Amino acid sequence: MSATLVPTSTQDLLALLLQEQGELSAVDRFADWHESHSIAASTYQALMPTAALKSGQQYAFEVDLDACSGCKACVVACHTLNGLEETETWRKVGALSSQSIYELPIVQHVTTACHHCVDPGCLKGCPVQAYEKDPLTGIVIHLDDQCFGCKYCTMMCPYEVPQYSSTLGIVRKCDMCSQRLRGGEAPACVQACPNQAIRIAIVDVAEVVANALPETRSSLVSTAPLSQITLPTTRYFSKQTYDATAELFSSESIIDRAHEGHLPLVVMIVLTQASVGMWIALAGMRLWGNGGSHLFAASVATAMGIVGVHAALLHLGRPWLAYRAFLGWRTSWLSREAIGFGLFMGAAVTATGAQLVLGGRSDAGSIRHVSAFGLALGFAEIVAAAVGLAAVVCTGMIYIATRRELWGYTRTGLDFGLSMIGLGLVGAFACLNGLPSIALLIGVFCSTTAAIAKLVDHRRGKAVSIRWDDFSARSGRILRRDLAGPWSVLWVLHFVAIAISIGVYCTDWDGAMPILLIAVFAICLSAQALHRWIYFASVVYRRMPGAST
């Protein structure tokens, strides 16, 4: 240090020290640059495939569970070396443990990333074809710029691999570090595992398929999703610690928390179902002889449909790319739904326009009183109802296709069907004169009954001891614990609607009818919205260890 820098007072010294603190002098002194000194290549050679891929083969992660000590370096290395966002991690580490009082204590850490499935759910579900499965390596790659952020792949992947970023408006996922693989470098997780527990292997696709036959009900590890759904390629093996026959549980299978309620989807589903339901009611009425103009009801139904379909845009991370939604129609129920509701909007607007033009005419009767105008109106209404129904079926299939146990055909079919009919009847009753009050009663009854499965869950959730694969009871436990408030409100709404509809039925009272009827409709819509929110939030399904981290 030169003499000029010797401070003469504490103040001078402080100034000097603050200045020193701001200089990164150590860097200047020691920074070096290791010229092409690639240790990595030799160190990780044993963890990389040596042979070339043959046809019918693909790359896969292989995990030696005995070597994994649960340090999670793989998670952070992947995060750092791939430059991910602050909380974004493509690899997760979960744990399996025995809860039995008889078995030896076991804790088995399980490291997991994308399983680069033979039949990827993400790819099938993607409405914009933002996924590709590399024909040579089998790696499932996400095309970030193609994605519009609908998040459907996060439901379609049983392993919850794709992750949505609200800042980017898209999902991203593990691509097995394919850029590194192309350059002869090991993926980040493989490089970073101190115990060499992760390697890249070559697997025969036929073997993956054979190991995942539905009758085996096999899964990658205990409590994980059934492999038959997407045919995951990752191989977990263990010589000692992990015993596949032992009853091992992940925390995901023991501790449940409420999931996201997806508000835009709730609005979309409820309004589109109400709209389609009303169109079905209107078409039915015309078939059954109720002629004349349905203009007001049709306008309400169409408006709800339009608002509902547009609400779905709020769910998108990049809504301006919504026009791509049809691209995946060959495999994606979401594409089909988008096409369906697109057509439905056209049909509904046309049918509403028809009411406006033709409805006022005295000879615009029902189909039974055959008249050209009646036929035209009826045809327009039936087309709207039919296209709408097809779209609602697609909505249902979106959730059924995820293969989540609580979103199966029966549950979702009944639930969506009853919701649609209930809302349609109540809506039609509220907006039209001339429907018998039994229609309101039936409508409210259907709307309430849609929640019957959840009522069963709720009841079963009371049990003290719940098996991990009793998804209904586990869902009920969430209803009782995390969703107790919304659950109570739901039933208050249902009971108010029932009380009003019974009152209307018994008294045939129509003093302040319009307001009362709009109120009932609003209550039913709110109840359905809450019900749909609960449908999403209380779902329980097989999960990969680590999925909830």
Next chain:
Amino acid sequence: MIPTLVQKSGPLTQQLSLDMKTNGLGALPIARVPDSTTNMVCGYCSTGCGLKIHIQGGQAIDLTPTADYPVNLGMACPKGWEALRVLQSDDRATTPMVRDRGDGTVREATWLEAIKLFCDRFKSIQSQHGNDSVAFISTGQIPTEEMAFLGSLAKFGMGMLHGDGNTRQCMATSVVAYKQSFGFDAPPFTYADFEQSDALVFIGANPCIGHPILWQRVLRNKNKPALIVIDPRKTETAMAATEHLAIKPKSDMSLLYGLAKLLVELGAMDLQFIQDHTNGFEAFREHVQAFSIDRVCSETGISAEQLTRVANTIANAKRASFWWTMGVNQSYQGVRTAQAIINLALMTGNIGKPGTGANSITGQCNAMGSRLFSNTTNLIGHHDFANPEHRAKVASVLDIPFEKIPTENSWAYDQIVSGIESGKIKGLWIIATNTAHSWIQSSRARELLSKLDFLVVQDMYTTTHTAQQADLVLPAAGWGEKQGTFINSERRIGLIKRVSKAPGQALADFSIFRLIADAWGCGHLFSKWTKAEDVFQSMKELSRGQACDISGIEDYAALDRQGGIQWPWSLEDAEQSDAPEQERRLFADGRFFHSDGRARFVFAEPEPMPEPTCSEYPFVLLTGRGSVSQWHTETRTSKSPVLRSLYPAEPYVEIHPVDALRLSIRAGHQVEVRSRRGESVVRASVTSTVQIGQLFMPMHDAKTNLLTLEHVDPYSRQPSYKDCAVTIKLWRSPTVVSQA
């Protein structure tokens, strides 16, 4: 613009594009390719991993583990990977802060104001109550040079008598055990020993979680070694063991003596070694006669078969090594337990050879630096305050007046805390540790801190439990923002560098000490120390002739070049060889540091736990590390969003399924754990990794130490964190609130 239907590339794809030509660093995101790199050691645990810092535009942006560093061989744990991230945090201390005792408000202050307040208040307390009424608590987390400056400033400059470090909580037991047995605080091993053993015995150690990069070295062992784990819990390490001895808590001494007796009976002693290089074996042999198989089995709860099997494994191993961590150190009889381990190594001749040793794995990154140079328990350089020759040597090397050096030893941490209660300690200066959270029976510690006349906390963060109680907070720069050296578990001295700018006006602890010295009026005593490397040169001189002689290490550049250097490396060593071998162990010649050159067998009768379980408090509460991603009181690790996602969001207690069933506790339930000191509400984790009648809580949450009982080892004064009596029950919220 025509809307594109299919867009396979673009700005989002570009974000994840990698640059494949990064000169040996491996592929990196294009935006994060550094323009230069520099190597330094990690600042968390004592493993001492080498990290390559990626620098872009003069600022550290990322890091990767150094591939050719002899410690970690290109690997790091999550804490290391995220070491830079935790420097960016909203709660970093950026200016000095002064608390008004009247209304509790905190205001920012200038450095000059803060330093003046520091000096005025401490001087006034000293003039009123004596120089020794102001004390300091240091840390194992700052570089050795800063510890040396702090200890010298406080004791030689400011006239303090009492100062200790948080290393009391982690390593004091090993220090005393080694000093008594070997004549010097000398962990004998090098990490290569993990790879060269035939049998590794881990006692109260869970390297899978505590030292994951050392576990890597165990798995690299090609000898298919026996892995024997002695731990009440079935930890990850116990899961991976070939033999797990799930002993009752605090029965390890009985077990180790029982093993010694069996080894004698099996004739597994190295009699030549015992005769040539040790003292006291006969008395020890006599002592262990009382530890019959029956007695040991009843005290430890393990079977006779397992006991004899383990004794046979150790007897038959060509190279057996013994490794311990906090399960031994944090015990009211830790020193004698550690020595029971040392005795096994000595009697079987398993020391000084590859793959052997009685090896204490250190906790903090620089606990070893603290042990040698902090000027707290020992006079700087592992000297003795009571020894006039040592004082003269230090006075001469440091050019400090002889009479400035205290002639008495300092109080230990627990005595300083109790000194507040007795009114002896009125002012306290805490540097880079979190007493209000980490000190055992923390509610008492917090209450006592509030009784001080003046509490100064020097820390990176303003939100630590202790900083929240401080009258004055001094904003410190952290690892990565300053220079110096750390000494790791295997005695390797590694370098840290200033690669990142400290926020606001935060200063390196070194600079803060310079400021204080200047303002206190003792700056002239330390005028030769204007940068960390000046202190390093003084340390070299102080170490001359000591077991930890490092006089042969030229300078920082030499440390950087060699990938760290293990002590000892004396001038004589350096003259004989150009560069030190990368992995060196002690005692190859069988010469120990006692004046007669012999190691000693030290032993005692095991004592029962001071707070046994009873009908009201029927569980033993064990504490320890929760996950790899958490460090101590989480002041740093909780600042990384990724690390936070890697451990449970809420504090928890582990309970055996049988106990849980009996008490109607299920996984995820909220439970109340209560001791005679306090109660904590946490989540239940039901797992058979703990035994029936035992509970385990990670130490990282402040709720745990509300329960623990303050008691210490009489020799090392290290607190015993892992044995207090508690009870547990389902927690019902006192007011009805929804658990949303």
